[in-house]
Amino acid sequence: MLLVDLLAGIGRPVLSGCAAVGRVAIFAAVALSHLVRPPFHARQFLRHFLEIAYFSLPVVALTALFTGMVLALQSYTGFARFNANAQSAVASVVVLSMVRELGPVMAALMVSGRIGAAMAAELGTMRVTDQIDALSTLATDPIKYLVTPRILAATIALPLLVLVADILGVAGGFLIAILKLGFTPATYLDASWDVLRAMDVISGLVKAAVFGFVIGLMGCWCGYHSRGGAQGVGQATTAAVVLAAIMIFGLDYVLTEAFFAR
């Protein structure tokens, strides 16, 4: 009897987790199917694209700049212990770390906190104030109007933000290397260029697109299905950020494995 209870205790959350994954997958499939089915809500897409790509720029830029600066400083002090060729090692670590990992992940976390939460809060409020039902009665598919443009905007905007984050992260490392560590600018830049491959940038941008999709999806999913007034909207907002962050880290590993594992 105890064993049955134990198995039931394990099985119930597993089954409910599988059901939730299935529901999210169907939600995503429906949202994506609207990309090829008119009418298209271009105005909605542009509004969200501007909100994500342009208004997230300051926070992503600052995060990337300081991350690059810290990275240069930390890697220099680390390599100094092993008497390594600090100049080229620091340049390599900064550029590869930023472009492959830290640019996409830091930008995604910042955008998740800023945009994923906002999406969940906005859609959650629309849900609890009947605005989503109102859309249906106005002959408009709520997923097509609310969800598809947001997911598309996040998926396209994040790679652009990551491109900026990559450049500023490397620039942050460069500033510290030149102004504080006394490296030669030309040598540092040469070392950066030498180590960088097209695949490093491409993998970072692909990661960014996947992370953008996840942020948009979780923000919309949590908001769209929120219930219970203000408290429900708050829970949806928290869930959107937490779930997106977990998925970003998990997918980051999967994509890194796919791109770079030999």
Add this chain to the structure above:
Amino acid sequence: MSGLGLSVRGLRKAFGTKVVLDGVDLDVPPNSSLVVLGGSGSGKSVMLKCILGLIPPDAGQIIIGGQDLARVSRRERRALLDRIGMLFQQGALFDSLPVWENVCFKLLAQKRITRRAARDRAAEVLAQVGLAASVGDLWPAELSGGMQKRVALARAIAAQPDIIFFDEPTTGLDPIMGAVIDGLIVDCVQRLGATAVSITHDMASARRIGQQAAMIHQGRIVWTGPAATLGNTGNAMVDQFARGEREGPIQMELRR
């Protein structure tokens, strides 16, 4: 424009073990105005959401304009729903859009009108609900409760629907504003020649906007009759409800 008739047969809906609709039967002839009365939790709003396709019913038929919603194709269903207008209890105006876009949302979403023409159309419909054209440039958050209700009414009628549903149209309004909204509802419905179905627990409002009335209690329609007779119907439940009496066949579930 001609109103659409509505028939509901054996409508059932339960949430878990809680049965909310237990076989609702209702008939609303074209161009008539029916008011559905009922206490809080009696199933009024769930019934309305089932009719509008917002909640799938567990059983029963919903027939609008002679077409069973469960048997029509997706395209026919969309065409049918296209002829429906709805005024939500709290207005449900879109916060992110100015008033004029709210009013003409359906027309714009279906590209039946240009944005420039939509502004003119919005001004025209706002005038019908007693609002100045300048209100069109405001945002929903800048409006009072009464104005929001009027804008929501304007949105419900802007696409000239054949059947309009009103979910507690006077809730949260003072008695004078409630009477104003009721008057506008009657005017708009008559002007459009539409069928109207309202749910409310405001007796004064029910008498003003309804020709016929029905009472829903514990998920069933327990009475139908002329709205003018409310309070004096001879049905103990309806009369208790209409007079707001504590004693009678309807017992509120209060926990002490």
